[in-house]
Amino acid sequence: MPTHPLITWAVDHPWPAAGIAAAGIAALGAALWATVRTARAITWPPGPVLAAGAGAIVCTIYSGDTSWRFAGEHLGMVDTTERALMFGAGELALLACAVMARANKAATATDATAGSAGVPGVLVWVITGVQVIPCYATSGIVGGTVRAVIGPVLAGLLWHLAMGLEIRVARPEALSTGLPAVIGRELRERLLSRLGLATRDRTAEQITRDRATARAVHLAAVLELHPDGALSGYRRRRLAAAVARSGAGTDGQQRHQLLQQLAARRTSGQLATVPLASPWAGTPVPDEAYPRTPLGVTGAQLRAMDPLAVVHLVRDAHPAVEPAGIAALCTEYGVPVSETQVRVALRAGNALHPTPAPALARPLPGPAPVVPDGVRLLPVTCRPAVPRPAPAVAAARTRTRPVVTAEYVPEHPVPAPGDVPDEDVPEGDRDVPDPDPLIEQARDEYGTDVPGIRALKARYGVGQARAQRIRDALGGTP
Template sequence: MPTHPLITWAVDHPWPAAGIATAALAVLGAALWATIRAVRSITWPPGSVLTAGAGAIVCTIYSGDTSWRFAGERLGMVDSTERALMFGAGELALLACAVMARANKAATATESTAGSAGVPGVLVWVITGVQVIPCYATSGIVGGTVRAVIGPILAGLLWHLAMGLEIRVARPEALSTGLPAVIGRELRERLLSRLGLATRDRTAEQITRDRATARAVHLAAVLELHPKGRLAGYRRRRLAAAVARSGAGTNGEQRHRLLQQLAARRTSGQLATVPLASPWAGTPVPGEAYPRTPLGVAGAQLRAMDPLAVVHLVRAAHPEGTPAEVAALCTEYGVPVSETQVRIALRAGNSLYPPSAPALVRPVPDPISVVPDGVRLLPVTCRPSVPRPTPAVAAAHTRTRPVVTAEYVPEDPVPGPAPVPDDPDEEVPEGDRNVPDPDPLIEHARAEYGTDVPGIRPLRARYGIGQARAQHIRDALGGKK
């Protein structure tokens, strides 16, 4: 038995043959591994789509057999090469139109619609209808029906499902915008409305009651027009049966619906004389949901922005507005913010009024014209004044001013109220050790509190002073008893 030269060479040269075999196996394994990775990286459609595609291929082959027989028997294509090139033109065109319809559907799909197949989707059904003709021409009525259903018709349906079902699986709520789908939905809705099934979320019992109510209203209106006709007794019996079937005797809501419908039908003639206002004159223009926003920013954009940025925009449009007014305007524009948020955004502090810069030197009146009898003047001294405690602006430097102090020596001293003793453990604040007389905090407290004289403890907490000085300010404000 002759031996192949390649085997003889391998036997004569074992090491080169082993190396070549190993390299060939390595290349084959690498190719197989790359193929497996490529197959795994493919995003396969759902199993239902793959099944529909497999069925569409089989039905297309079945339709191709019909086209092969029709091309030889009816079209005169006796040459096998010619028939092989021409018999599958319809099936190939069907597949091409299905692929183009799938591409159009994917390109026009949105979140709410499934897209439209366009002209290729219509051509799929046109080609399917044309391919039915060879089925009947080849096999007659019975065989042609079998060939038509299993061949081109099922091929068109399965290609339609295989090419278009993937979008519906990804978004089941999407609606098709094709002409057949739109017509089908419209006919379905009209049929349901005609049958009285258009209202959703109703049980079969409720649908029966509503139909009986409508029938009772119709019979009652007819009996009102013909109370003594030949069919009056029959209509009364039907009316009683309809009322009983509607459940109006035991269901208050159904009885109310029955009476409302009957009243509307009996008084329908009054519609011709009901006074109505003219819609062409005096109709106010509906206002906007929100007032005009500042600086030309749209309301939707303003409400989508950060609240602190909105506060700055509103303040730029209303520079004279207080924090409370800015907060109210932001709320009107649809961005609810509080006054505290406005103060934080504008860094306005806690002051409700803009602070005023204090004068450097307070004018002192001439002491000669205001000194009463019995007053002894003391030497003029310069003492550092206590800065006025304002929340927003604080004095950065110590100011000096001339202070005229006077000591009144009455002829018959009248004993005054005993001073409140200071706490033994209380430390005298730094500002209480050298207090000018008169105390500048007296005028400040009079302007702040007026006639509502507070207690000693609130004065100490408010100005950070000791108990003796708080007692002195309270007595000066009229807090004596």
């Protein structure tokens, strides 16, 4: 029996053959290891999605067999190559539309909605409906129904589940925004409301009581309109049965509900004459419905910020407003601040634009010395100081002492300290109204921190007397 040349070569060269075999085994192991790692790294869809995808593939192949037969028997595609290229156009289009519908769902999905498949989702069902035609044309009514259900219909359903189930698994509470889903939800809610089941979380007994209460209200209203009618006895028996079934005799809440509904029905005619205030008259339209928020920041964001930061934002939005106006705007936006806080935040000191003190024509004279009437001061003369000798007794020391001489001058009396000429009084002290407006301004600016007289004079450009009055009004100590 002849042997293979490779076997003969391996027998004649055992070491090279062993090396080649080991290298081949190592390459096969590396390829298998890389395949396993790649498969583990793939994020596989959930199990239901994989099962739906596998079923959709099988049903698509089943539908492809129907398309193959239909192409040869009814479309005249006798060439095998032509038929192989053309028979699966519907199945490929179905798969492409399903993939695009899945992409649209993922792109439009949110936490509250499951997204919409859009036009590709509609085309999936259009293609499924068209593929039903070859099923009946190829196999008749019975066979065509089987081919249609197992082939294109199940393929479309399973592709829909495989492409859309993942979103519902991740967010079961999400609502679909597609047209069929919206119509279905609306019809379901209307049907439940029509059947009296719109109020959820009720037991069957409570539903029965509510229905009996509504029936009792209706029968009582009819009996009020026709108390002596032909069916009055029958209606009274039905009313008694409805009241008993409603439980109004033993349940206070149900009895209150029954009486309220009955009162509303009996007095419903008063709705036509109930006096109501007109919403079209008497409501003034404000010039500015809502205050302009600074730099587009909402009031809620301003209230969550630091008040000093809010002051800067309001000042940037209203650069020409004084600190008092800035404080008012901040309070209007919901951040109450005072004018002092505004000045601190803006580092504006006592005023945003301090008023310079007016320049005096000449400096005020110092306080005049108090001298008796008829006395005139003479120039002061000083004796030269005698150098102090070395340490000696205290009696030997001499001092320089000023000598003041005075003589009586009756014809030139000295003015009193408060009699300052008009030309020496600052402009801020002339014609001061009572009360002094600077007192309130100083109280707003300094509060309880009473400044000194010199600071008040420099700040407001007033004289000694007026500064003293302002300080005394603020409660300062002399």
